[in-house]
Amino acid sequence: MFNLKVCVIGGAGYIGSHAVYELIRDGHEVVVIDNLSTGLREMVHKDAKFYLGDITKKGELSSIFKKECEKKPFDVVMHFAAKLIVPESLDQPLEYYHNNVEGVRIMLEVMTEFNIKNVVFSSTAAVYGEPVKNICEEEDPTIPVNPYGETKLASEKLIKWVCKKYNMNYCIFRYFNVAGADETLEIGLKKDNLTHLIPVAIQAALGLREKMIIFGDDYDTRDGSCIRDYIHVSDLAYAHVLGAKYIYENNKSLLVNLGSNKGFTVKEVVKEVEKYIKVPYEIGPRRPGDPAQIVASNKKAKEILGWEPKRGLSDMIKSDMEFRKKNS
């Protein structure tokens, strides 16, 4: 058992705040840096140290690193600080490249200046673009179809080159669909204009929106609606603890999918929510660019990290519902 000092950039956001909770539960020291552009100060665990800072501003990041690393250098830096809304990325490509890629470049530059050797990075299924197989594997072609996915792929490549040059280690995680809330219900997905299926269905069920739309029910799937892979945010967050320890201890890099190996259709998700409460919904047209199925293989994550999801769809739905009831 060892304790790491971890800098979590974007630790006031949805996934970052859950990673902070899991790191603290595992006994690590956590420093959060966030510009609160989409994150919330109240989502930061009380035992984590918080700095308001923007990683696209090198001066801000350097001065925080100087202050912290004088006492004890960071063992690992985790990056969650991205803009991530696909339609917005089509509308604002310059802003997305600036925040997502330039932010990573500056983070890496500061890490090299302070001789920090380990970086954990949140990437996405969007780097694969249109899946070529039913179950997505890490070696599949990466051909993003929108600026968001491009910025994540560019960041992955930048991280790999910099790690090679400066003898650093990376852990790149490609996430699929993430849902649910921490068991304490202190943190969860709390944003305006939510687009993720599970919270949207729950908002409709709780009367927090008029209805939800199922986009297309004429796909070549078991019930005609799209199939996606869902992971509970706490399982995903815990993978970051394992990934950080793995690269630190073994002085090795890795890139893995964090998925469940299985998918649920949109209608199956709605039915699961309806076990608790009725969901008002309508069938709408397909959305352009929505593939019929995206499911991740988690073989590599299992083999290397011993990680696999412990919670299922009903845990995601129950915890999100409880969180939403508590916070509406």
Ligand SMILES: NC(=O)c1ccc[n+]([C@@H]2O[C@H](COP(=O)([O-])OP(=O)(O)OC[C@H]3O[C@@H](n4cnc5c(N)ncnc54)[C@H](O)[C@@H]3O)[C@@H](O)[C@H]2O)c1
């Ligand atoms: N939510 C998902 O389903 C999903 C799926 C795949 C990948 N991801 C990736 O996971 C990461 C986290 O996503 P999330 O859902 O928690 O998003 P989020 O918007 O809740 O969190 C991002 C956090 O980063 C902060 N941030 C953004 N730009 C910053 C900057 N320049 N400087 C400092 N802080 C900044 C925001 O204030 C926020 O707290 C992202 O990198 C995203 O690409 C998310």
